[in-house]
Amino acid sequence: MVCLRSLAVLATAAALQPPPERWAKRGPPPDLVEPKALSRFVTQRSVQQQLYYFSLTADGTSHDYLAEYLRPPPGDDEYRTRAPPLDEDYHGVDALPTSTSRDYLCRLLEEPDIEILIKKEMGCGGGHESRSYDSRTGTYINRSVNPYLQKRYHEYTMDIRPKAICRQLFAIREQISGELIDDLRELPRKDNELSKARALYDEDRPSFDESRLGDADGSRASPFRAATYELALQLCTAFAVESILANVEDRELERTWRAHREGFFCHNVWSRGDATRRSVTDAFISDLVLATRPSADGERLESPADAVLIRRCGIAAEWADALEKVPDEHLAWNGWVLEKSLA
Known part of the structure; x- marks a missing residue:
């Protein structure tokens, strides 16, 4: 197998997330696929494909959760040092935020279910697509700034199940x-x-x-x-x-x-x-x-x-x-x- 200088070549500017300390005594089995870069690449592409499926089904909440999962924290200069979130359109080979597939997938398996309360503004001020267009001024009518109209919201609960997402990643x-x-x-x-x-x-x-x-x-x-x-x-x-x-x-x-x-x-x-x-x-x-x-x-x-x-x-x-x-x-x-x- 190829060892060589590959690790140096594949090193990215952004720091990768290390495995949790709790795994030091009894962690999950290591990656079986060698080299690690190949295993990480296949995992990265499976995540990108799942992000694509979330986009097709208009599940923006699950999409954002998976895209931001384990995203490395920013340094002093966030714009320069923080890695971008995973994106389905990214065409590259080294975007997984961990050094092994195990560190990414098994941490996702450990995550508890999350219940998110989503609150969206109702009416014309709730989104760009629903605002009326004023043909006289050439601008959109934004009624949300009207002091006589109180803002109204509709709420719904969204469940994110990381274990289910991870098993979908396994299949992909x-x-x-x-x-x-x-x-x-x-x-x-x-x-x-x-x-x-x-x-x-x-x-x-x-x-x-x-x-x-x-x-x-x-x-x-x-x-x-x-x-x-x-x-x-x-x-x-x-x-x-x-x-x-x-x-x-x-x-x-x-x-x-x-x-x-x-x-x-x-x-x-x-x-x-x-x-x-x-x-x-x-x-x-x-x-x-x-x-x-x-x-x-x-x-x-x-x-x-x-x-x-x-x-x-x-x-x-x-x-x-x-x-x-x-x-x-x-x-x-x-x-x-x-x-x-x-x-």
């Missing part, structure tokens, strides 16, 4: 990991097809096959499958580069990686499978291809990209095997919280 996490297993095992074939297309026809093709959004049995893929695959490829490429640089001194690879590395660990606009819109991974590989050099025997030209693509395929195969352990993780964590409740 298993779906995403199952899709990634299939997609990562297809990587060698896809890399071969892409390289042939570029060499023979000088054309780019989407890195994700849209036909994989539906299975032969008629079932639907997760809504973010293509984007998740692109991000997994991005993370896998970063690990491949770090693996090579840890064992071989390659100035061209190191120089190119230094120029692109920051873009691998921040939000980027999703290319949506459009071959004309290069992802950060494609841009990096393209620059590597241009950095040709004579081979060791001097008989041909070779590129650092060859070694990166070969190593990436090897890591993808390792990760596909590692993701088979995701259901075992969930079984162990559910067992832990059950034992804890009976103790």
Whole structure:
């Protein structure tokens, strides 16, 4: 497996939330999926997918709770130092606020149910959408400032059940990991097809096959499958580069990686499978291809990209095997919280 400098590469500017002190004596089982960055990535994507479902059902209260859950506190400069809440549209690989999946999911399993009293103003002052428009002045009529009208409110109670949310995350996490297993095992074939297309026809093709959004049995893929695959490829490429640089001194690879590395660990606009819109991974590989050099025997030209693509395929195969352990993780964590409740 890949160890290397990956932890240093994946470190974020915002501090991650540490595990609770009460777990020091008898905490939940650790993550089974290695490397930890892969496990965190799958958990992050499952949280983002659940946030997307909350948005579809207009459940803003549950959405905000999950988006803000374990969000690191701000430093002296809140705007600069505080990590943004998780968002379903974030397209990056390192947004989970904890260093392991266990620390995030098992803390969510421990949270008690919450009952929230929501109070909303009634009438024209209660929201922008309901205000009348004054065509004479070109402004909205805001009757809430009328001193002769008393404000009225309607109230309702909203229940948030963190344990139920966590078990929904378990189901989504298993779906995403199952899709990634299939997609990562297809990587060698896809890399071969892409390289042939570029060499023979000088054309780019989407890195994700849209036909994989539906299975032969008629079932639907997760809504973010293509984007998740692109991000997994991005993370896998970063690990491949770090693996090579840890064992071989390659100035061209190191120089190119230094120029692109920051873009691998921040939000980027999703290319949506459009071959004309290069992802950060494609841009990096393209620059590597241009950095040709004579081979060791001097008989041909070779590129650092060859070694990166070969190593990436090897890591993808390792990760596909590692993701088979995701259901075992969930079984162990559910067992832990059950034992804890009976103790």
